[in-house]
Amino acid sequence: MNIIEMKGISKRFGNTVALDNVDFFLREKEILSLMGENGAGKTTMMNILYGLYKADTGNIYYKGKPIQIHRPIDAIDIRICMVHQHFMLVPALTITENVIAGAEPKRGRIFIDYKKARQRVSDIIASLDSNLDPDTKISSLSVAAQQQVEIIKALYRQVDVLILDEPTAVLTPTEVMGLFKVLRALRDRGMSIVIITHKLKETLSIADRITVLRDGHIIEDAVDPKHTTIHDLSEMMVGRQIKIGERRPTAISGAKSFEVIDLNVSEQGITKVDHVNFSIMNGEILGIAGIEGNGQTEILEAITGLNTSASLKLKLNEQELNCDTSTLLRAGIGHIPEDRLxxxxxxxxxxxxxxxxxxxxxxxxxxxxxxxxxxxxxxxxxxxxxxxxxxxxxxxxxxxxxxxxxxxxxxxxxxxxNLEVLIAAHPTRGVDVGAIEFIHSQILDFRDQGKAVLLVSADLDEVRALSDRILILYEGSIVHECRPEEITAVQMGLMMTGMSPSDVLSHKVGEN
Incomplete structure (x- = not known):
């Protein structure tokens, strides 16, 4: 049985047609992957279902009955919830306080029954086989743990339909496996799940069915992941074969181009970056891999002149540079920031x-x-x-x-x-496979001109495919340096979560 049906949905933004007479359905107890190019209409359609946008035409049905959704609260009342790519959590509050916000159980007419709420949150955490503490503040949680909190918020509201927008964008391979285990368990309990994603390999791993949009139209709505390939999916999305992930090692061994010397960052007495040193050669891509929150942001802000309190020395072609944004731009150092908004x-x-x-x-x-x-x-x-x-x-x-x-x-x-150095932070986050292929080729072509690239990405496939050399970052320090062919993605993920590189490599943990 279909739990959700959307019929004849159209939506325009000015002269741009985002959705054109689209019919969509979601079955009970299934994980549906919603795929398509940038601007194909995926997020727009789910935002309509969640009440963030109003459709120009069309109707929505829940378990066969027509419904009206004007605001997110209407969707939540119907038991539809959406977890956005940028989490809606308050860092200063605890897990429990974030989960119950807007749906607090009352003791009498005025007071919140916090004890009851905390127990219910604890029960949900236990049902997910999670080790989260309901009294922990969000500010101290990893990105993967924060995502779990968003899912717990949905379970607290007893939703039947869960929509996830780019849920694996910043997760390690190990964290992705953990998330997928939770999603399969929720499906088996009766939940219907929509995942908006660009990641083809993960789609084939988690989805029961795949729907593909292109230019505001659904072109396929019954793709069986068991009988399709990454190449098939990419062709459905962009209309041609895509090549992503193929290694193209540098053919240039140039002089030292960009150098970061003794970078230290502290905030409120807490060390965020601890004596980091690295250099990039002309004709080289240096990748930094690490889970978000382990110092990447602070490194990027320091070397692009956005954090003037950082302690460091920068050199370009052996000449020391003042570390301010205008000087760096004039020197030919470009920056793709990690947060475009x-x-x-x-x-x-x-x-x-x-x-x-x-x-x-x-x-x-x-x-x-x-x-x-x-x-x-x-x-x-x-x-x-x-x-x-x-x-x-x-x-x-x-x-x-x-x-x-x-x-x-x-x-x-x-x-x-006309750049000399490119600092690229998550350059393909949120873009489709066609755009990923194009951006990757541009980065590689730039390197092949004898230029230097610093690549910071939470996507290990991207780091491994593009980098000539990789630094692994954990808690503000570089814990390992290697070439992509010397280590597996799983081994990298384990080091990124704090496992000793010597233990990972000597015992060949995660080698397969």
Whole structure:
């Protein structure tokens, strides 16, 4: 039986058609993977189901009965819940306080029955075979643990339908396996689950059925993962064969390009980065692998001039640099930030303006403080065409683009400049397989020009495919250095969670 049906759903944003007369269904007790290119309509359709957007046309049915969903609270009342890619948790509150927020059990008319709430949260945690403490503050939890809390919030509200947007984007292979174990258990208990994802390998591992959208239309809604391949899925999504993950080692052995010396970061007396040193050669991609929260953000902020309190020395081609953003930009050091919304784009500005952020005073597009409009429009149009940015036009506000297309704007902005070094943090987070292939090829081509790349990514497949050398980070320190062929993804994941590299390698843990 279908628990959810969406019929004739259409949605436009200005001149952009996000969904065009789409029919969607979700069965009881199944895990459905919802796939498609950036801008295909996946998140838009689920946001309509969750009440964040209102459809222009169409109807929604729950267990065969028509329903009206105007706000998320309406969806929750019908037992539909959505876990967003960026978690909706309050760091200063405990697990219990976050889980019960908005659904607190009362003792009488006024007081919250916290003891009852805590016991119920504890029971849910136990049912997931988790070791979380309901009294732990969110600020002290790993990303994987925070994701568990979001799932616990849904279980606390006794939902029948759980929607997960890019749930494995920042998880290690071991954490992904743990998440999938939980999701299978929830399905077996009767829950229906939708996973919005771009990760083809994981889709084949977890999904019972796959639905593929392209350009606002569902082109396949009954793909059986047992009888399909990664190549089949990529072709359904983008209409052609995709090559991702193929190693292309550097053919250049250049001089030292970019050097970070004795980097230390402390916040409120707590050491975040501890005596980190590394260098990148011309014609090399250096990858940093680590679970989020282990110092990557602090390293990135320090070496891009965003954290002026950090202690470090930077050198480019043996020349010491002042560590401020304007100096680094002028020196030819580009930056794809890890959080595009906070540091990469201005949401209310146009695609055109976002393509030149940081470089808006360049003489090719600016003269005497005024933009050369024709040159600017030509530059922006070339960027949109070359990088396949789906937009109604270069003057469209970037907030109306999908997350993946926003990321393409950030990538296009960097590769359109004459850079010496690229600092790329999660460059393909939230983008589709076609865009991943293109961005990877751009990074590799940049390296093959004899340039240096620092790659920071939570996607181990990406780190292993692109990097010529890898540093593994744990609790603000580099714990291991290796080449991709010298270590497996599982071994990397174990080191990233704190297992001693000597133990992992000497006992050949996670070798297979």
């Amino acid at each position: 906070a540091m990469g784009i201005l949401l209310d500005h146009s695609v055109k303006n976002n393509l030149i952020l940081g470089y808006h005073r360049e003489s090719t597009i600016c003269q005497n403080g005024f933009f050369k409009q024709k040159a600017l429009e030509s530059f922006a149009t070339r960027g949109v065409e070359k990088y396949g940015i789906k937009t109604a036009g270069i003057d469209q506000p970037i907030k109306h683009l999908s997350g993946g297309n926003q990321q393409k704007v950030v990538v296009a902005r960097n590769f359109s400049q």
